[in-house]
Amino acid sequence: KAASLEIYSDKSTLNANGYDVAHIIVQLMDDMGNPVIHQEEEVTFMVNGDVKPLGVDNGNGYSLPTYQSNKITTANGRALLLIQSQNNATNATISAQLPNGAIANVDLQVK
Numbered sequence: 001k002a003a004s005l006e007i008y009s010d011k012s013t014l015n016a017n018g019y020d021v022a023h024i025i026v027q028l029m030d031d032m033g034n035p036v037i038h039q040e041e042e043v044t045f046m047v048n049g050d051v052k053p054l055g056v057d058n059g060n061g062y063s064l065p066t067y068q069s070n071k072i073t074t075a076n077g078r079a080l081l082l083i084q085s086q087n088n089a090t091n092a093t094i095s096a097q098l099p100n101g102a103i104a105n106v107d108l109q110v111k
């Protein structure tokens with residue numbers, strides 16, 4: 001059963017050019033720290049900092065999510081948020097939260 005989540009980014013730094021994009025990936029985890037791939041949970045993303053959320057996805061070709069949202073249900077225990085830099089050098093924190101209250105954060109530097 002999913003007890004927590006893991007969040008990471010494919011980039012730790014974005015260029016402050018208004019074009020650079022990072023992929024924020026969330027993976028459901030059990031209480032032993034193992035990936036949960038057989039359960040689906042709704043994930044809510046929160047973005048703090050001068051970056052723009054572009055959309056969410058779960059990789060499931062059969063689901064029809066609203067891509068322009070801050071919430072998505074995982075597929076095989078995973079979800080994705082796309083973040084775009086703006087023109088200001090700043091730090092950003094991206095958080096993901098499960099309905100059970102579990103939360104995870106990842107920091108991005110925009111320079």
